Amino acid sequence: MSDHKNQVINRVNEVSKELLTLSHKIHANPEVAWQEFESSAAVIKTLSDHGFDVVEQVSALPTAFRAEFGSGDLTVALCAEYDALPGLGHACGHNIIASSSVGAAIALASVAKDLNIRVVVLGTPAEEGGGGKIVMLERGAFDGIDVAALVHPGPVDVAFAEPFAVRH
Numbered sequence: 001m002s003d004h005k006n007q008v009i010n011r012v013n014e015v016s017k018e019l020l021t022l023s024h025k026i027h028a029n030p031e032v033a034w035q036e037f038e039s040s041a042a043v044i045k046t047l048s049d050h051g052f053d054v055v056e057q058v059s060a061l062p063t064a065f066r067a068e069f070g071s072g073d074l075t076v077a078l079c080a081e082y083d084a085l086p087g088l089g090h091a092c093g094h095n096i097i098a099s100s101s102v103g104a105a106i107a108l109a110s111v112a113k114d115l116n117i118r119v120v121v122l123g124t125p126a127e128e129g130g131g132g133k134i135v136m137l138e139r140g141a142f143d144g145i146d147v148a149a150l151v152h153p154g155p156v157d158v159a160f161a162e163p164f165a166v167r168h
Helices: 003-028 037-049 094-109 132-138
Strands: 053-056 065-069 074-080 117-123 147-149
Touching (some): 037 053, 037 117, 065 094
Parallel strands (some): 074 117, 074 147
Antiparallel strands (some): 053 065
């Protein structure tokens, strides 16, 4: 296994309890679209504590943010969702999306200099019906990003899932 891969795996293991705590904190305090003040603050604090420079209220959205680490030629973004469904809470697992993106970013930051990458976390509010990413895209928040990704929890363990809309 490569040194970089080992370094990333080790970093995830080092922060795993902190990530679980973050996920549980967001889950215990479900906030609906455009109202994710405590959730976004918790994500921002975690990233700041790990050396990320954070700009809040990105795209003129009160709970959106951009956190950056490094200054490489390639910019890799991870999207963090943290809103909940009205009346259902985090039934779609956005608490997991947020903590997974934070964990991936912290892990990537550990090799950012060696790989000549800038690591960005975009806090994307209102994904349950508000289209936060769409607003952020239209307002330029994704400008300069070479690749953006996120993970979404689901009921099965798969590397590729056929989108629901394609099946119907």
